Amino acid sequence: MSYPRSAFSQHNTEHLWQLIEDCPLATVITADPDCQLVHMPLSLSQDKTQLLGHANLANPLTQQQNTQQHVLFKGPDAYLSPSQVAGIMLPTWDYATVHIRGQLKEITHPDDKYATMQRQLTQFESEANPWDMSTLSEHQIDKLFSQLFFFSIEITSITGTFKLSQNKSDDTRQAIAHLLATQCNPLSRYY
Numbered sequence: 719m720s721y722p723r724s725a726f727s728q729h730n731t732e733h734l735w736q737l738i739e740d741c742p743l744a745t746v747i748t749a750d751p752d753c754q755l756v757h758m759p760l761s762l763s764q765d766k767t768q769l770l771g772h773a774n775l776a777n778p779l780t781q782q783q784n785t786q787q788h789v790l791f792k793g794p795d796a797y798l799s800p801s802q803v804a805g806i807m808l809p810t811w812d813y814a815t816v817h818i819r820g821q822l823k824e825i826t827h828p829d830d831k832y833a834t835m836q837r838q839l840t841q842f843e844s845e846a847n848p849w850d851m852s853t854l855s856e857h858q859i860d861k862l863f864s865q866l867f868f869f870s871i872e873i874t875s876i877t878g879t880f881k882l883s884q885n886k887s888d889d890t891r892q893a894i895a896h897l898l899a900t901q902c903n904p905l906s907r908y909y
Contacts, residue, residue: 725885728878731766733908734816737793737878738762740904742841744769746779747788753778760789760871761838769818769871770825770834780867782822787871791816794905796898798883803897805890806883812894814880814908818873825868832859834868882909 728734739762746756756779760769769789773779793814800806825831835851843849851859882905883891891909898906 723885726879726881728814728816728880730878731876733880734876734878735762735766737814737816738769738791739841741791741793743791745790745792747790748778748782749785750778750781759838759842761834761841763837763870767873769820769873770837770869771871772831772834772838772866772868775865775867777867779822779869783824783869785822786874787820787822789818789820789871791818794903794908796901796903796905798894798897803890803893805886805893810883812881812883812905814882814905815878817877817879818871819875820871820873822869822871825870828860828863831863831866831868834870835863880908 738760742759742761744758744760746758746760748754748756756773756777758771758773758777760771762768763770793816795811795813797809797811798806799809825834832851839849839851854862883894886894895906895909898909
């Protein structure tokens with residue numbers, strides 16, 4: 719038996735990349751027995767071969783250099799009730815997730831650190847009033863960066879599980895998509 723069910727496997731990498739961009743708060747599963755889960759925002763590199771991040775020096779990821787990591791991105795989800803959608807016999811939960819495996823490597827060159835921070839700022843800052851590192855002096859940037867651990871996770875595999883009631887009829891799935899759209903739930907765009 720395969721789990722998650724193959725019907726829920728997502729192979730469209732554009733959907734996987736988009737989920738990472740839309741939901742960047744990742745859960746990194748480490749080999750550290752004292753702290754096996756680390757939550758942090760990660761950015762996808764422009765060429766989509768790496769995840770990029772930074773952490774304070776107390777973060778257990780600083781001890782995980784050159785090790786395999788498992789990273790989970792949890793996308794939108796929704797509880798679905800038979801009282802909401804005809805065609806559903808029991809309550810269910812639909813969701814979208816992305817799992818990445820890759821090797822963590824420290825980023826040490828100052829230019830690469832700056833580029834990593836700039837990539838994250840570009841993704842996370844508000845377009846209306848973005849903060850820019852140019853407001854800091856070179857000395858301030860050097861001091862701040864000396865207190866951070868910059869890293870990449872070289873992506874070796876990527877899989878997605880998009881449980882979108884694929885085992886239901888087209889009419890039921892359309893009703894679910896409509897319900898979620900009226901609720902402004904971003905999961906609706908994946909149906």
